[in-house]
Amino acid sequence: MSALLLWILAAPLAAFLLLSLIKPRKGGDWVSLVAMTASFGLSLKVATSVLSSGLALAGPSFAWLSLPTGFGIPAFSLSLGLRLDSTGAVMLLIVTGLALCVEIFSTWYMHGDRHYSRFFSHFSFFCFAMLGIVLSDNLLMTFVFWELVGVGSYLLIGFWHEKPAVADDPFYQEMKASDATGILETKLSPSHAQLKAFVMNRVGDFGFLVGLGIFAWAALAAGLQGDILSWDNLRLAVNMGAFDRIAFAGLSGSTLLTLAGIGVFLGAMGKSAQFPLHTWLPDAMQGPTTASSIIHAATMVAAGVFLTARIHPLLTPDALLFVSWIGAITAIVAASIAMVQWDFKAVLAYSTVSQLGYMMIGLGAGAATGGYTAGLSHLFTHALFKCLLFLGAASIIHGCANHQDINRFGGLAKKMPVTALATGLAVLAICGLPFFSAFWSKDAIVASAWLAAQERSLHGSTLLAWGPWMLAVLSALLTSFYMTRLWTLTFLGKERDHHVTHHAHDPSFAAKAVLLVLSLFTLQFVWTGSVNPFGTGSWLDNALLPVGAVEHLSESVLHHAHVQTMILATILGMVGIGAALFLYRKGPVAFKIAPVWNFLANLWFIDKLWDLLWVEGLGKRGGKFVALLDLGSDSRLSTLETAPRLSPSLDGAVDGTAHFTGRLGSLLGRLQNGNALSYAGYTTLALGLLVLLLVI
Amino acid sequence: MTSLLLSGPDRLLPYLLVSAVLFAAGILACTTRRNAVGYLMGIELMLNAAALNFVAYGRFRGLEASGHGQVFSLFVIVLAAAEAAVALALVYSVYRTFRDVDLDQTTTLGSKR
Numbered sequence: 112m113s114a115l116l117l118w119i120l121a122a123p124l125a126a127f128l129l130l131s132l133i134k135p136r137k138g139g140d141w142v143s144l145v146a147m148t149a150s151f152g153l154s155l156k157v158a159t160s161v162l163s164s165g166l167a168l169a170g171p172s173f174a175w176l177s178l179p180t181g182f183g184i185p186a187f188s189l190s191l192g193l194r195l196d197s198t199g200a201v202m203l204l205i206v207t208g209l210a211l212c213v214e215i216f217s218t219w220y221m222h223g224d225r226h227y228s229r230f231f232s233h234f235s236f237f238c239f240a241m242l243g244i245v246l247s248d249n250l251l252m253t254f255v256f257w258e259l260v261g262v263g264s265y266l267l268i269g270f271w272h273e274k275p276a277v278a279d280d281p282f283y284q285e286m287k288a289s290d291a292t293g294i295l296e297t298k299l300s301p302s303h304a305q306l307k308a309f310v311m312n313r314v315g316d317f318g319f320l321v322g323l324g325i326f327a328w329a330a331l332a333a334g335l336q337g338d339i340l341s342w343d344n345l346r347l348a349v350n351m352g353a354f355d356r357i358a359f360a361g362l363s364g365s366t367l368l369t370l371a372g373i374g375v376f377l378g379a380m381g382k383s384a385q386f387p388l389h390t391w392l393p394d395a396m397q398g399p400t401t402a403s404s405i406i407h408a409a410t411m412v413a414a415g416v417f418l419t420a421r422i423h424p425l426l427t428p429d430a431l432l433f434v435s436w437i438g439a440i441t442a443i444v445a446a447s448i449a450m451v452q453w454d455f456k457a458v459l460a461y462s463t464v465s466q467l468g469y470m471m472i473g474l475g476a477g478a479a480t481g482g483y484t485a486g487l488s489h490l491f492t493h494a495l496f497k498c499l500l501f502l503g504a505a506s507i508i509h510g511c512a513n514h515q516d517i518n519r520f521g522g523l524a525k526k527m528p529v530t531a532l533a534t535g536l537a538v539l540a541i542c543g544l545p546f547f548s549a550f551w552s553k554d555a556i557v558a559s560a561w562l563a564a565q566e567r568s569l570h571g572s573t574l575l576a577w578g579p580w581m582l583a584v585l586s587a588l589l590t591s592f593y594m595t596r597l598w599t600l601t602f603l604g605k606e607r608d609h610h611v612t613h614h615a616h617d618p619s620f621a622a623k624a625v626l627l628v629l630s631l632f633t634l635q636f637v638w639t640g641s642v643n644p645f646g647t648g649s650w651l652d653n654a655l656l657p658v659g660a661v662e663h664l665s666e667s668v669l670h671h672a673h674v675q676t677m678i679l680a681t682i683l684g685m686v687g688i689g690a691a692l693f694l695y696r697k698g699p700v701a702f703k704i705a706p707v708w709n710f711l712a713n714l715w716f717i718d719k720l721w722d723l724l725w726v727e728g729l730g731k732r733g734g735k736f737v738a739l740l741d742l743g744s745d746s747r748l749s750t751l752e753t754a755p756r757l758s759p760s761l762d763g764a765v766d767g768t769a770h771f772t773g774r775l776g777s778l779l780g781r782l783q784n785g786n787a788l789s790y791a792g793y794t795t796l797a798l799g800l801l802v803l804l805l806v807i
Numbered sequence: 808m809t810s811l812l813l814s815g816p817d818r819l820l821p822y823l824l825v826s827a828v829l830f831a832a833g834i835l836a837c838t839t840r841r842n843a844v845g846y847l848m849g850i851e852l853m854l855n856a857a858a859l860n861f862v863a864y865g866r867f868r869g870l871e872a873s874g875h876g877q878v879f880s881l882f883v884i885v886l887a888a889a890e891a892a893v894a895l896a897l898v899y900s901v902y903r904t905f906r907d908v909d910l911d912q913t914t915t916l917g918s919k920r
Binding site: 784785786787788791 | 834837838839841846910911913914915
């Protein structure tokens with residue numbers, strides 16, 4: 112059984128390698144499909160056994176690096192190993208299942224693309240990396256696969272890297288002709304967007320590495336045997352009080368533990384697009400929509416949440432408060448921006464960012480309040496309905512000749528009823544209406560945030576404690592508003608632009624089947640096995656129980672919090688839906704409060720601030736400073752021939768060295784002139800010197 | 808003193824002086840003669856200067872009965888003969904290549920002056 116874990120991981124890798132080697136001109140999808148089906152089948156088998164027994168399954172593991180005692184460091188080892196616990200089992204099912212669905216859908220969506228088989232090759236590579244994160248049994252291996260999903264994401268964002276930037280793309284300019292503002296102004300070309308995503312993630316990963324280092328240090332101080340970074344050993348180290356034994360630069364062990372947690376969480380912030388590192392995700396929408404559906408909506412961006420859940424037992428209360436606040440700020444910032452976006456995928460992108468913020472609020476609320484379980488539940492329900500929304504978007508974009516402007520859609524429900532139904536269900540789910548999946552998971556998050564706030568306000572500032580809850584409630588209202596706006600403008604009303612929508616049609620049979628299968632999962636019943644919206648203790652709740660002993664709050668307190676949150680959230684959801692339906696029933700309306708509108712349409716000026724700080728400030732100004740030392744790579748290369756021979760700079764020093772040795776060489780080279788007579792002269796001279804030396 | 812050295816039982820110095828003159832003449836020939844054959848003659852002169860030194864030292868400073876000095880001189884003479892044969896062959900080869908034995912002209916390395 113445990114060897115099966117390896118096969119689950121190896122199948123997509125094999126598909127990637129095979130497709131990379133044979134590079135079929137067309138077709139090739141079957142390689143990926145077979146591998147993913149095998150992976151999914153094996154996952155079903157393994158995951159059901161793990162979920163029914165409740166015991167984690169340890170897979171094959173090998174010591175990657177084993178060092179003996181030396182340099183004052185005790186012997187330790189780092190390993191690469193597979194492990195599947197119940198949380199991982201649910202994640203595994205969702206990753207493999209969604210990957211299979213998306214691949215089937217892509218056979219329709221990507222049909223006729225020039226690089227059809229390359230899509231499936233890169234997609235398989237991404238699946239391999241993602242499964243590596245899910246199955247990894249230690250922090251280091253997680254980091255390795257963490258970077259690999261980054262590569263997979265990079266490859267797929269830039270899939271159409273030949274596409275020009277917006278400013279040079281007449282197609283986009285035409286789209287902008289309608290009164291559209293928002294992400295278009297900052298929209299990048301795919302090749303630029305992929306770099307942006309990669310670089311922004313590096314920022315977070317720097318924190319990840321620092322946190323990983325501190326954890327490794329503490330585990331070494333605890334004198335643990337075996338792989339020091341495995342989940343079990345890390346938890347053991349913290350429980351043993353390993354952090355009391357280390358201190359650094361006046362920072363006590365407990366502060367270091369907080370910093371280590373926040374450090375690893377920084378990595379999660381990058382990958383899960385949390386404020387202030389969220390700006391890459393909307394740009395990542397330049398990739399194929401089906402790739403976005405799984406990478407930038409369902410699984411990869413949720414990997415940050417998954418990692419935070421993995422390190423959850425290691426997080427201190429301070430670190431958890433930090434997680435809560437980051438999540439809350441992300442949720443409200445992204446939700447407010449999504450209200451004014453006009454690009455179908457941009458709305459979904461900001462919605463994803465906002466929902467990821469929700470998950471972080473849940474995890475930040477701690478395990479005792481049920482926040483851990485709630486955050487993970489929302490990860491899973493969100494993965495399904497957001498993937499569905501993106502596949503719906505793919506269907507619409509395909510049907511409407513690559514247009515994405517919701518102002519020019521309208522009345523599509525008649526032309527693509529299956530898509531309208533599926534996305535409609537997903538919208539109702541994300542709005543958090545009763546009997547839909549997010550009603551159960553999102554409201555559990557808000558309830559846990561409320562309980563955590565109560566707990567925290569006893570110890571510290573009231574605003575600091577209640578902020579995440581308030582922002583979460585406000586975001587819930589905004590979420591139902593913008594999602595309904597999106598759906599209403601697209602599917603209801605009259606046809607606004609015949610040129611855009613007259614060809615619209617539902618996708619092929621297989622793609623429609625995928626949409627309908629996924630829309631089943633928008634229902635709460637599928638997740639909890641019960642139609643009672645207030646029921647607790649479902650199989651999923653049990654699968655997602657926090658690791659280690661956690662003292663839960665009493666059942667009655669939890670129930671009370673849940674009931675009041677559910678009533679509140681249902682009202683807010685209804686209000687949001689009602690308002691959006693009323694405002695947008697006839698098409699786009701101009702209700703603009705100029706300053707607010709500008710603020711939101713400019714994405715809270717966060718992208719512009721980053722541009723100003725890093726690109727203009729550090730990049731260009733810093734570049735000038737560096738140019739003083741160095742001639743600057745660009746100008747240097749272009750003026751290599753004409754550049755001054757020697758200048759007082761770093762390049763000057765390098766050039767000078769070369770110049771000096773060159774001159775010295777040519778000077779000495781004159782001795783080697785091939786003239787026998789001068790050689791005889793040198794010999795005589797040397798002889799004379801020798802004699803002189805002997806005599807004196 | 809000088810006359811004693813020149814005329815006494817230990818008459819080494821005159822031999823050394825002759826040898827030194829021979830050697831200097833050889834070096835002069837090697838550094839100034841542009842003709843390869845003249846160059847070879849210079850080498851012969853230097854070899855003979857060294858041989859003369861061997862004999863002189865063997866006679867006046869070493870054990871005369873052993874004859875070491877003379878033996879070394881014989882070696883030098885044989886070596887010089889062999890060297891002359893090889894060197895003349897080289898010079899002939901150079902002449903065939905360059906149609907010249909002027910050492911200034913027979914170079915392919917560096918800039919020609």
